[in-house]
Amino acid sequence: MSRETPTGDELLAMLAALASPHRLRIVAALAEGRSYVSELARRLRMNRPLLYMHLQKLEAAELVVGTLETAPDGSSVKWFDLAPFALTLTAQTIATAVPTLTVPGQKDEEKQ
Amino acid sequence: MSRETPTGDELLAMLAALASPHRLRIVAALAEGRSYVSELARRLRMNRPLLYMHLQKLEAAELVVGTLETAPDGSSVKWFDLAPFALTLTAQTIATAVPTLTVPGQKDEEKQ
DNA sequence: GCCCCCTGTCAGAGAATACTGACAGTCTGG
DNA sequence: CCAGACTGTCAGTATTCTCTGACAGGGGGC
Numbered sequence: 008m009s010r011e012t013p014t015g016d017e018l019l020a021m022l023a024a025l026a027s028p029h030r031l032r033i034v035a036a037l038a039e040g041r042s043y044v045s046e047l048a049r050r051l052r053m054n055r056p057l058l059y060m061h062l063q064k065l066e067a068a069e070l071v072v073g074t075l076e077t078a079p080d081g082s083s084v085k086w087f088d089l090a091p092f093a094l095t096l097t098a099q100t101i102a103t104a105v106p107t108l109t110v111p112g113q114k115d116e117e118k119q
Numbered sequence: 120m121s122r123e124t125p126t127g128d129e130l131l132a133m134l135a136a137l138a139s140p141h142r143l144r145i146v147a148a149l150a151e152g153r154s155y156v157s158e159l160a161r162r163l164r165m166n167r168p169l170l171y172m173h174l175q176k177l178e179a180a181e182l183v184v185g186t187l188e189t190a191p192d193g194s195s196v197k198w199f200d201l202a203p204f205a206l207t208l209t210a211q212t213i214a215t216a217v218p219t220l221t222v223p224g225q226k227d228e229e230k231q
Numbered sequence: 232g233c234c235c236c237c238t239g240t241c242a243g244a245g246a247a248t249a250c251t252g253a254c255a256g257t258c259t260g261g
Numbered sequence: 262c263c264a265g266a267c268t269g270t271c272a273g274t275a276t277t278c279t280c281t282g283a284c285a286g287g288g289g290g291c
């Protein structure tokens with residue numbers, strides 16, 4: 008997954024996922040070790056469904072990985088780990104990624 | 120300006136500024152050379168006031184620099200250049216920046 | 232049975248953003 | 262004077278995102 012050049016859409020997804028104080032805080036919290044939804048919600052003092060939503064966005068951008076683990080006793084907990092990521096943001100990397108951005112209303116007739 | 124560790128707020132501002140397909144495209148366009156609002160609007164085929172707004176966000180995040188130049192003949196054009204920037208995004212850099220995030224309703228009593 | 236911990240999902244309110252057309256103003260050149 | 266370049270700003274709408282409380286469910290232990 009450590010491709011040298013992310014596609015425009017991947018880049019955008021990562022940026023959008025990180026462009027939120029809550030989600031930055033979540034990443035920072037997970038940098039100290041894995042955690043699960045309810046525990047994190049208590050630690051960061053935020054509404055659990057809200058945290059849940061943010062975690063899903065981070066997961067969609069592949070910045071965190073969630074694993075629902077069912078313990079031998081049957082109780083299940085969803086652990087979240089940070090995904091290893093390293094993104095270098097420069098005019099260069101952006102210029103490289105942009106051409107691969109998919110535009111919503113774009114087919115092929117675009118400039119015709 | 121190439122501080123090793125941006126503050127949480129700066130980091131967030133840059134991320135928020137880049138987390139938009141339009142603004143990524145703008146950065147990519149400016150990577151090929153300076154331009155001015157009207158010309159860029161034609162090139163990127165977007166509404167000028169809209170582009171104007173996006174440019175302001177990029178400028179606020181210090182990713183582009185705008186200079187209103189009044190030519191010797193009196194006509195003025197606002198040129199936009201890319202600001203040199205290099206941002207490395209890892210769990211580490213984020214974890215370092217997060218503690219300096221300012222929270223809207225935060226004074227000092229926070230955890231008391 | 233009851234209480235506690237966990238996950239997952241929803242509808243709806245509220246707030247923030249994106250986007251548009253239109254207008255005001257300045258300067259040039261025919 | 263008029264047409265053509267610009268820049269800058271606005272009000273209003275459309276759309277998207279954030280956030281909340283509430284609910285349904287699973288399981289453990291007393």
